[in-house]
Amino acid sequence: MAGKRVALVTGSTSGIGLGIARRLANDGYCVAVHSRTSAEAGHALAAELGDAVYVQADLAEDEDRRRLVHETVAATGRLDVLVNNAGISGTIPHADLQAATPEIWRDLYEVNAIAPFRLVAEAEPHLRAAARAGSPAAVVNVASHAAVRPKGASIPYAASKAALVHTTKLLAVTLAPDIRVNAVAPGLVDTPLTETWEDTRALWRERSPMRRAATPEDIAQCVTALIDSTYISGEVMMADGGLNLT
């Protein structure tokens, strides 16, 4: 297969996705940058990264999910790695059951659980083609520590990420040996999503063995470790600075 390996990173104009896109570009990938609305920032980032393309798509819409994969491959000619990073959250106290409406449940599931699965479904033939041409293919899903512990910004958010973790394991079995599928489960990460979460930041400073929240670069390092591995599949890499141990 000619040319650089290609990685599609969803939600890559801000936060963790931006850190992953920069890291993969630095590692020699052609990166497909994606965002829902910020096309200007997306084009600017693709220009900054050099060998990169930008595609806009609303991942709540199935037609947009399909178009994202197809436009990426049309522009780059191949797809070796898919990082399902885009996600939505929102704080709802767990005890306020009435506030977690069916509409909130559905919105979170569409973007956090259904979209990553649908992107893998669209990407599968391209990832398999890369693997069969000798370029190991990988999917990394960005889940959350809330997926594996009874924690998180809201119950629907935690449940949507738990669905993503289980989907990761099911797909790892289903798509092997061509495509490895893993997940990263971050604790608190300093990004626009958590800008105002001061109490949570204090918790990480005081209780986590690492004494701080993660940076997007910390999480990008986990993502590249899972991509670069040649044997790990179906794993969920907890990246919470050790908070779960205390």
Ligand code: NAD
């Ligand atoms: P962020 O808000 O900076 O990034 C989220 C990205 O997802 C944005 O680029 C946004 O445009 C994109 N997105 C959301 N809805 C979309 C849609 N319908 N269509 C297309 N794109 C959409 O937040 P972040 O903190 O960088 O989050 C990245 C991922 O990490 C998310 O999946 C989030 O759940 C997960 N995560 C974050 C933390 C944290 O503490 N920041 C912790 C655990 C997991």
